Amino acid sequence: MSSSMPSHKAQKMMELLPQKLNRQVVGSLLACVHCGMCHESCHYALTHPDDPRMTPSYKADQLRKIFKARHDWTGRVFPWWVKATTPMTDEDLEKLKDIAFGTCTNCRRCTFNCPMGVDTATLNRIMRGLLTRVGVMPEGVRVVSKDTWELGNQMGVLKEDYIDTIEWLSEELVDEFDDERAAIPIDKEDADIIYAINPREVKYDPRTITNAATIFYAAGANWTMASWGWDQTNFGLFSGDDELGAATWKHLQETFKNLGGKRLVISECGHGLRSTRCEGPNWAKTDQDFIMESAVITMARYIKEGKIKVDKNRNSQPVTFHDSCNNARSCGFYEEPRELLEMVTTDFREMYPNRTENYCCTGGGGAMSMAEYTPRRLKSAKIKADQIRETGARVVVTSCHNCVDGLSDLIKHYKLDCEVKQLVDLVAEALILPGK
Amino acid sequence: MHGDNGILPIVEVIHWIALGVMGTVYTLRLIWLFKFPGTRDRQLPGEERGSTSIAVPLFSMGNVAMPWIMESTRKNLLFYASFVLFHLGVALGIILAFTNTFTALHQNTWVASLFMILMGMAFLVSIGRVVRRLVSPVLRLISTPDDYFSLLTLTVWFGLGVAAEAHLVGMLRSEIWLVAYLVATSFFLIYVPFSKISHYLYYPFTRYWLGRTLGHRGSMSVSRG
Ligand code: SF4
Ligand code: SF4
Numbered sequence: 178m179s180s181s182m183p184s185h186k187a188q189k190m191m192e193l194l195p196q197k198l199n200r201q202v203v204g205s206l207l208a209c210v211h212c213g214m215c216h217e218s219c220h221y222a223l224t225h226p227d228d229p230r231m232t233p234s235y236k237a238d239q240l241r242k243i244f245k246a247r248h249d250w251t252g253r254v255f256p257w258w259v260k261a262t263t264p265m266t267d268e269d270l271e272k273l274k275d276i277a278f279g280t281c282t283n284c285r286r287c288t289f290n291c292p293m294g295v296d297t298a299t300l301n302r303i304m305r306g307l308l309t310r311v312g313v314m315p316e317g318v319r320v321v322s323k324d325t326w327e328l329g330n331q332m333g334v335l336k337e338d339y340i341d342t343i344e345w346l347s348e349e350l351v352d353e354f355d356d357e358r359a360a361i362p363i364d365k366e367d368a369d370i371i372y373a374i375n376p377r378e379v380k381y382d383p384r385t386i387t388n389a390a391t392i393f394y395a396a397g398a399n400w401t402m403a404s405w406g407w408d409q410t411n412f413g414l415f416s417g418d419d420e421l422g423a424a425t426w427k428h429l430q431e432t433f434k435n436l437g438g439k440r441l442v443i444s445e446c447g448h449g450l451r452s453t454r455c456e457g458p459n460w461a462k463t464d465q466d467f468i469m470e471s472a473v474i475t476m477a478r479y480i481k482e483g484k485i486k487v488d489k490n491r492n493s494q495p496v497t498f499h500d501s502c503n504n505a506r507s508c509g510f511y512e513e514p515r516e517l518l519e520m521v522t523t524d525f526r527e528m529y530p531n532r533t534e535n536y537c538c539t540g541g542g543g544a545m546s547m548a549e550y551t552p553r554r555l556k557s558a559k560i561k562a563d564q565i566r567e568t569g570a571r572v573v574v575t576s577c578h579n580c581v582d583g584l585s586d587l588i589k590h591y592k593l594d595c596e597v598k599q600l601v602d603l604v605a606e607a608l609i610l611p612g613k
Numbered sequence: 614m615h616g617d618n619g620i621l622p623i624v625e626v627i628h629w630i631a632l633g634v635m636g637t638v639y640t641l642r643l644i645w646l647f648k649f650p651g652t653r654d655r656q657l658p659g660e661e662r663g664s665t666s667i668a669v670p671l672f673s674m675g676n677v678a679m680p681w682i683m684e685s686t687r688k689n690l691l692f693y694a695s696f697v698l699f700h701l702g703v704a705l706g707i708i709l710a711f712t713n714t715f716t717a718l719h720q721n722t723w724v725a726s727l728f729m730i731l732m733g734m735a736f737l738v739s740i741g742r743v744v745r746r747l748v749s750p751v752l753r754l755i756s757t758p759d760d761y762f763s764l765l766t767l768t769v770w771f772g773l774g775v776a777a778e779a780h781l782v783g784m785l786r787s788e789i790w791l792v793a794y795l796v797a798t799s800f801f802l803i804y805v806p807f808s809k810i811s812h813y814l815y816y817p818f819t820r821y822w823l824g825r826t827l828g829h830r831g832s833m834s835v836s837r838g
């Protein structure tokens with residue numbers, strides 16, 4: 178093969194690019210003026226001042242260069258004038274992999290700070306998706322993607338193990354309350370609520386399932402969990418693989434339809450909420466035709482409607498709230514958690530900046546599954562560590578399982594004196610149960 | 614109309630032709646952009662703030678005039694002010710190019726002063742931007758030859774604009790400044806659609822689409838930004 182020819186994988190990747198191009202994406206590819214105003218919005222750029230490659234537009238330019246070289250007239254005629262280039266070798270693809278997966282958590286903070294409306298996070302996700310399609314991705318991404326395709330959940334939880342765990346939790350709840358109604362229903366038809374979880378809960382943190390089940394029990398909810406199609410997370414969001422994203426979302430949709438549920442309630446998870454609530458229908462090319470909501474909204478409704486009673490004094494430690502990037506910037510979900518926090522805690526302190534301006538916990542974009550980039554991730558976490566430290570809070574609350582891991586990691590690394598909790602934990606702690 | 618120098622009328626015709634070329638290329642450019650498939654969010658509107666109304670996309674388009682909305686402008690108000698001056702200079706430069714034949718207008722001292730001061734400030738801002746782009750390692754890394762060339766030629770254009778206005782108001786006698794300015798404008802009109810300067814063509818669309826997506830989800834709202 179001539180050295181002027183791209184490698185097979187590079188060629189294939191470029192051939193896939195047109196599938197990803199729509200007006201909005203092309204607009205983002207065309208509109209960047211290289212003004213650098215997004216630079217200070219990125220936690221990687223801020224914590225790596227000596228490395229200009231951390232600036233958001235450099236990351237987006239990796240896709241932009243290919244687009245210009247293959248699709249844009251100036252780039253096709255005078256490529257050097259606009260730095261239009263294409264990857265030629267497999268080594269070039271590896272370099273692109275390190276940029277797309279290792280220097281960006283797709284947090285979208287730069288998008289919100291670009292005067293031109295360039296959606297750099299989306300461009301980076303597209304780059305990830307193109308690389309993934311030709312097999313170029315971090316090992317962790319490969320493993321999780323494979324597990325999702327094979328087993329329908331991103332942590333490779335076998336159906337037997339899942340059912341075993343839920344039954345075990347269910348028995349404990351029945352024993353604790355001495356009431357059969359405290360059991361966790363599985364595959365109950367026509368339930369008002371089908372509760373979808375993050376596999377991390379069943380594998381590493383079943384306490385959150387117990388807490389949610391306790392709240393549903395206290396509210397007298399007609400609810401169920403599903404034995405299949407229960408994973409509300411979606412690694413397609415991180416790998417950029419829209420096909421995987423669509424398949425995962427369809428599992429949930431099919432389960433919902435088969436069980437005849439009335440409302441899908443999504444346990445607390447930023448990328449899960451974004452994938453299920455916001456992106457899934459787009460990937461699956463299906464209009465959303467059933468109701469879904471975050472468990473945060475469900476819990477707040479129970480309190481407002483008097484279905485459960487809480488004593489906020491049980492959560493008197495100073496707490497702060499970390500907005501998951503996916504929740505806040507990509508789902509518009511940032512007031513509801515605060516509303517619930519006010520109901521169940523006595524000393525809530527905002528960290529600054531917050532809501533859509535909040536900084537990433539650095540565990541976003543699937544970063545927790547890419548061990549090779551951990552040192553860079555933890556270095557970039559200094560911004561978040563400083564944010565938390567300044568609040569003086571002893572509890573960092575977040576509505577996201579990924580963020581729980583990201584925050585726990587940085588709390589350990591930066592030796593902060595606090596712990597991470599989710600709202601479901603605080604509501605369960607504040608819950609007033611008859612006779613308890 | 615202008616004096617008897619034979620070259621000026623020719624230059625004026627050329628720059629109107631150049632305007633036609635620019636318009637044509639821009640039209641083709643937009644046709645090309647709109648050949649890519651459109652998108653829409655298929656999910657139901659986001660939680661309480663999600664909106665399918667046109668208010669958020671329009672709000673997003675107005676972002677340029679609301680420096681308090683984005684942290685990047687809110688924390689860099691000086692840079693934002695320089696951005697405003699720079700683009701005011703561009704606007705006045707374009708107006709000058711197409712109104713220079715209205716000598717009475719430009720012989721008005723107030724009008725001439727306004728043009729010269731603002732274009733002069735834009736000239737200084739532009740020099741500052743060239744320096745910034747050359748000095749900052751980040752900007753050096755991301756800049757293309759087109760970025761440098763566009764900025765340098767705009768700087769020259771602002772300078773020529775000040776001189777052309779000075780000629781029109783009678784401060785500079787030689788018509789060569791006006792001729793040079795119009796030639797530079799013609800060059801720009803033809804070059805712009807192929808360069809990064811065409812960003813203003815895309816701005817309304819990128820901001821509109823971003824506002825539509827994020828407004829639908831409730832991430833961007835008129836009340837909160
Ligand atoms: S992405 Fe936006 S803010 Fe960043 S350099 Fe490009 S135009 Fe400027
Ligand atoms: S999406 Fe987030 S991590 Fe990626 S470049 Fe933008 S600000 Fe940085």
